[in-house]
Amino acid sequence: MAMEQSYIMIKPDGVQRGLVGEIIKRFEQRGYALKGLKIMNVQRHLAEKHYEDLSSKPFFPALVDYIISGPVVAMVWEGKGVVATGRKMIGATNPLASEPGTIRGDFAIEVGRNVIHGSDSVESAQREIALWFPEGVTEWTQVAKPWIYE
Numbered sequence: 001m002a003m004e005q006s007y008i009m010i011k012p013d014g015v016q017r018g019l020v021g022e023i024i025k026r027f028e029q030r031g032y033a034l035k036g037l038k039i040m041n042v043q044r045h046l047a048e049k050h051y052e053d054l055s056s057k058p059f060f061p062a063l064v065d066y067i068i069s070g071p072v073v074a075m076v077w078e079g080k081g082v083v084a085t086g087r088k089m090i091g092a093t094n095p096l097a098s099e100p101g102t103i104r105g106d107f108a109i110e111v112g113r114n115v116i117h118g119s120d121s122v123e124s125a126q127r128e129i130a131l132w133f134p135e136g137v138t139e140w141t142q143v144a145k146p147w148i149y150e
């Protein structure tokens with residue numbers, strides 16, 4: 001049975017601030033499996049496509065400039081409920097409203113520097129994974145599965 005996948009991206013501020021290891025650690029320790037991982041500079045058209053639903057928002061130009069301002073770490077994480085749980089682990093869009101213990105609640109202050117992206121639905125995840133990983137992701141079996149799932 002195919003497991004749910006989410007597209008998780010450490011934004012340029014998260015990379016520049018050295019939070020890559022901390023963020024990967026949180027998803028790994030939760031029990032999720034890393035199926036795709038790369039660091040990359042983002043072309044403007046890819047950032048615009050990723051956030052196309054927000055293209056009419058006043059903050060859209062600043063958002064695109066932010067995403068292309070430095071390398072991002074693009075990831076695919078897999079596991080039961082990873083889309084919704086990933087969003088909980090990330091915290092509210094506005095870091096000041098994010099609970100302590102969440103990634104944004106522990107590491108961010110402003111909405112325009114909120115460190116990380118996570119897909120907001122299974123459908124968005126499928127679209128985003130196809131967009132960011134056109135080459136596909138890595139197939140492997142998490143041997144620890146029986147110790148994570150009953």
Ligand code: RTP
Nearest residue numbers: 059063092093111112113114116117118119120
């Ligand atoms: P993301 O897509 O990055 O995971 O964030 P999200 O679902 O929590 O929030 P969304 O509404 O999709 O917004 C996408 C990103 O746009 C920036 N933003 N800036 N200045 C503003 O009012 C504002 N609102 C949103 C944030 O970087 C947000 O993560």
